[in-house]
Amino acid sequence: MRTAPRSLHRAAASSVVVAALALVGVQAAAQTASAATKEASSIVTCTTANTRLTVAEAARPLNHLLLKATNTGATPCYAYSAPYLRAGADAQAVMPWADDSTPQSVVTLEPGQSAYAGILTYSPDGEGGATEKTLGVFLTDRKGDATGREKTLNLPNGGVFFNSAATVTYWQDNAADALAW
Known part of the structure; x- marks a missing residue:
């Protein structure tokens, strides 16, 4: 019975990690787009x-x-x-x-x-x-x-x-x- 909850916890932990990485990726992409827009506007x-x-x-x-x-x-x-x-x-x-x-x-x-x-x-x-x-x-x-x-x-x-x-x-x-x- 303990194996089911552990695998659920691992799956939930994996989902949290994936979601966190995705959020970091979105933020990095937004910062890159913002920097590119700022650079382009200075030309x-x-x-x-x-x-x-x-x-x-x-x-x-x-x-x-x-x-x-x-x-x-x-x-x-x-x-x-x-x-x-x-x-x-x-x-x-x-x-x-x-x-x-x-x-x-x-x-x-x-x-x-x-x-x-x-x-x-x-x-x-x-x-x-x-x-x-x-x-x-x-x-x-x-x-x-x-x-x-x-x-x-x-x-x-x-x-x-x-x-x-x-x-x-x-x-x-x-x-x-x-x-x-």
């Missing part, structure tokens, strides 16, 4: 105010420029989507984004780190065109809207030829991926 959007922008001619492939955005702030920032670019001061529209270049996730820039966007300046398939001396750059927010003010960059070699085939990639975490399109 800001990359803007022209907290990011240094440069543009350079790419050695390869031909007809490409490389746009580099470096986080100059004290906290991490998100480089959302792709930049809005205007080739020349009189540009009426921004360059289209190369949809095939969409990265797996948003590029996060720690202070001092950079993101890259490749710019195809022209193609024989494009129409018209002109040599432009400046590139207007707007960064984007989570919704894909332009943030802050436009930053105007001088193009290399005193000017670069653009035609209707000009496109820009989404932000990438390395230059090689940005120039792959």
Whole structure:
């Protein structure tokens, strides 16, 4: 008769231990989620105010420029989507984004780190065109809207030829991926 109550006590004790471990696990998960939310909320959007922008001619492939955005702030920032670019001061529209270049996730820039966007300046398939001396750059927010003010960059070699085939990639975490399109 004593074996039945002992096994019941052991089963009850085991249930208490399992319940206690489950409670600890739930609390740990909540703390981890809270820490992740707090960390994510401290990351800001990359803007022209907290990011240094440069543009350079790419050695390869031909007809490409490389746009580099470096986080100059004290906290991490998100480089959302792709930049809005205007080739020349009189540009009426921004360059289209190369949809095939969409990265797996948003590029996060720690202070001092950079993101890259490749710019195809022209193609024989494009129409018209002109040599432009400046590139207007707007960064984007989570919704894909332009943030802050436009930053105007001088193009290399005193000017670069653009035609209707000009496109820009989404932000990438390395230059090689940005120039792959």
